[in-house]
């Protein structure tokens with residue numbers, strides 16, 4: 020093993036410490052780490068300073084890593100020490116208090132400072148920026164004995180500061196040089212709306228004012244402008260921009276422009292020195308937001324840990340104004356640079372403004388005011404960079420139900436009567452209108468019962484709601500509380516709580532005790548109750564096959580002509596010549612009409628007669644692939660390092676192990692896994708429910724992906740080192756999902772509903788993780804291979820055969 | 831019309847069904863949770879789904895293909911869908927458990 024190297028980092032801020040966190044995971048023990056930080060605090064979440072100022076969040080709430088973390092990870096930290104020089108020849112740094120540290124590798128992560136306008140008097144007491152805890156504390160203290168605050172700068176940061184000062188009880192005036200607030204993001208119209216909104220909250224504005232001089236003796240007293248006017252001020256907060264902290268880098272002879280110039284691997288022009296965060300300039304851009312800096316950090320950590328990385332290629336960023344009661348979102352190139360065109364939507368009544376910026380048919384930027392619900396969808400379209408030709412209006416008018424309601428209604432009103440609204444059930448606009456106008460349907464569920472619109476995948480529910488609004492108007496029923504189906508008004512959580520509380524043990528009991536309107540339920544609640552009971556009482560509950568769908572009762576997929584398909588399990592997609600021969604022989608023997616490779620790396624024998632199923636299973640002598648169930652389906656793998664020149668880990672072995680570990684697992688909905696051997700991701704792991712991407716020395720665990728109706732890329736859960744950890748985290752994640760999701764809710768929907776924070780919190784504690792893993796093992800261990808069970812049990816087998824009438828016997 | 835012995839109570843699970851072929855007909859024979867036996871043509875009026883494979887809830891069955899709901903007494907399809915299936919009279923010999931269908 021290589022000797023431990025000395026890594027010194029300058030700056031104890033968000034981007035830098037993030038890099039250290041990654042390195043500790045990817046290459047534990049590889050470095051002896053020392054950090055210098057000017058601020059006397061451990062690493063904290065700077066973004067949250069706005070919340071601290073606005074109240075409700077304490078300083079201790081925003082600490083990301085406390086002192087103990089540094090100690091536990093053997094990191095030497097010199098807080099309160101500002102590094103004043105870098106000696107590249109002798110490879111050491113010196114702090115303003117004279118402390119020295121020598122390095123093999125140096126990391127500059129000095130962030131930036133608030134830009135203080137060089138006005139006469141700017142050095143007076145009471146003139147500050149808004150950048151760190153100290154600034155926050157000064158504002159809080161000032162508010163105790165002074166009243167008049169002036170914020171220079173009407174951008175995101177300035178408005179957040181102003182809002183905070185209002186909350187502290189101060190009289191706040193925002194001074195802005197432009198005629199419009201947030202002029203970089205917003206158009207005049209939207210900016211006016213924003214101003215009115217903030218004025219209603221008590222903020223005052225002085226627009227088109229050039230600040231000229233700050234007056235006062237020791238402490239600030241007033242601010243005067245170029246036009247000769249003046250305003251009283253006990254406190255002046257400058258929020259006019261940021262200035263990357265590059266002086267020490269410049270002094271050391273590193274290439275510096277606006278920021279320290281770095282390559283795609285965050286290298287400076289000195290091979291032993293790297294830089295990351297707001298102090299850098301990458302491909303001409305100095306970022307001022309956390310997301311891109313974290314992306315840079317991930318690349319740098321891999322680089323420093325010797326893990327393969329494709330490098331950092333730049334980011335598309337988005338921002339939200341964090342002022343309560345005002346929603347502003349912007350993403351990408353929102354300020355309409357040359358060569359772009361834009362579409363705008365403005366609704367003065369509902370106070371909604373939207374703008375999308377296009378360049379050659381692609382979406383490159385967006386601004387939302389008042390209703391920011393579509394922000395994430397727009398951002399993802401910008402990132403994808405695909406053509407949006409023909410969809411511009413849809414994007415502008417909104418994806419979501421609440422989004423730009425009136426624009427959406429126009430679109431619906433203009434739609435032709437024969438245009439299909441519900442694609443699953445082929446229900447046209449005319450049919451829905453008819454149900455509302457002629458048959459008196461006055462709610463979405465009534466329309467669903469009457470026409471089936473929105474009854475299947477539910478994707479068209481917003482349109483149905485929209486049509487209801489148009490045709491029923493005020494006659495639309497107030498939304499009623501919807502239960503899991505028409506038989507009850509209780510929702511999933513209420514039902515599960517009652518089952519637990521009263522120890523209910525059968526579907527029938529639940530329906531009786533909880534007063535179902537239909538005594539034997541329906542095809543929706545029966546399978547869900549069957550699932551919840553099995554999940555809650557894994558060792559006691561006897562699965563009710565009559566409450567399962569056809570496919571799960573016959574352990575095969577029913578086809579449109581009543582035949583079935585058979586998909587045997589092929590672990591990790593790896594088979595053998597003899598296994599293939601066996602499958603081929605069985606297919607021939609039973610005259611299987613079609614043999615097909617599935618999208619899940621295995622074989623499907625389609626068109627099998629029901630009565631042949633048990634015999635075929637017997638001859639195949641392979642476990643069920645569960646291609647039909649709300650269960651673990653496939654675990655896709657790529658070749659991994661077994662053969663592939665890029666492979667970093669044994670993806671096949673990992674995949675096979677996971678499939679053996681979790682096969683037969685019942686779940687709220689189907690569950691798909693994949694393991695890729697490197698970030699090229701040939702197994703498409705990032706659209707799976709649980710996807711694993713190998714990296715050198717570790718495994719990235721991704722969750723919540725879906726490649727179906729609504730494609731969703733995964734979120735990164737964590738990075739682990741060993742295969743055992745992959746299995747434990749995987750099992751714990753799946754069990755958490757089993758215990759919390761609604762029946763028929765894929766992980767993609769569930770993850771969005773409960774949020775990644777909840778999932779991370781629930782899994783980060785080792786003991787809880789082990790307990791979750793233990794519970795999933797118990798649940799799976801109760802279940803046998805269904806094909807084998809049916810082969811062995813005559814009573815179960817009978818349902819696959821037809822009855823033979825006596826007369827036929829006699830004749 | 832013929833009364834045909836098609837099987838015994840023990841042949842069909844509660845809330846389950848078996849099929850029986852008689853000449854050109856395929857019939858689905860259901861046993862409801864209270865032990866009552868019902869027989870209907872094994873063909874959904876929608877797109878011919880095999881009703882015997884559906885989920886039984888009370889006196890109705892949900893077709894396995896697209897979830898149409900069919901009443902096993904009248905053979906009528908529940909709203910909002912429309913249609914009906916042929917129903918057949920059934921008789922159970924309480925002593926022997928033998929099931930007869932009138933065809």
Ligand code: SRM
Nearest residue numbers: 576584616617618619620621646652725726727728729765
């Ligand atoms: C056989 C297969 C198509 C093929 O020939 O490749 C298939 C066939 C069916 N898929 Fe699929 N899906 C198959 C891979 C996929 C994939 C690709 C994958 O798994 O890599 C997807 C997208 C990935 C995903 O799920 O995230 C996929 C997304 C769906 C969906 C949409 C799920 C969603 O959450 O949006 C459905 C509908 C559903 O589950 O309600 C569906 C439903 C179906 C059903 C079961 C429809 C049904 O209920 O009868 C089809 C059964 C056909 C039959 O009779 O055998 N199939 N299906 C694939 C079987 C893979 C396997 O080996 O098990």
Ligand SMILES: Cc1cc2nc3c(=O)[nH]c(=O)nc-3n(C[C@H](O)[C@H](O)[C@H](O)COP(=O)(O)OP(=O)(O)OC[C@H]3O[C@@H](n4cnc5c(N)ncnc54)[C@H](O)[C@@H]3O)c2cc1C
Nearest residue numbers: 030032033034056057065101102129130296297307308309
């Ligand atoms: C009020 C506020 C709200 C914000 N809101 C958002 C938001 O909503 N979304 C978003 O994405 N971003 C937001 N940001 C920006 C975000 O906080 C920064 O992009 C991020 O903190 C930059 O990380 P960094 O590590 O590069 O720099 P920093 O977090 O600033 O860390 C650099 C550290 O290095 C120290 N340092 C500097 N020079 C030296 C030296 N010579 N020796 C030792 N130490 C040194 C500094 O004191 C500082 O602690 C906000 C910022 C502020 C101030």
Ligand code: SF4
Nearest residue numbers: 576578617618727728
């Ligand atoms: S996409 Fe899937 S569900 Fe649709 S037809 Fe193909 S196999 Fe069937």
Ligand code: FES
Nearest residue numbers: 874877879893896
């Ligand atoms: S065939 Fe029965 S519901 Fe479609």
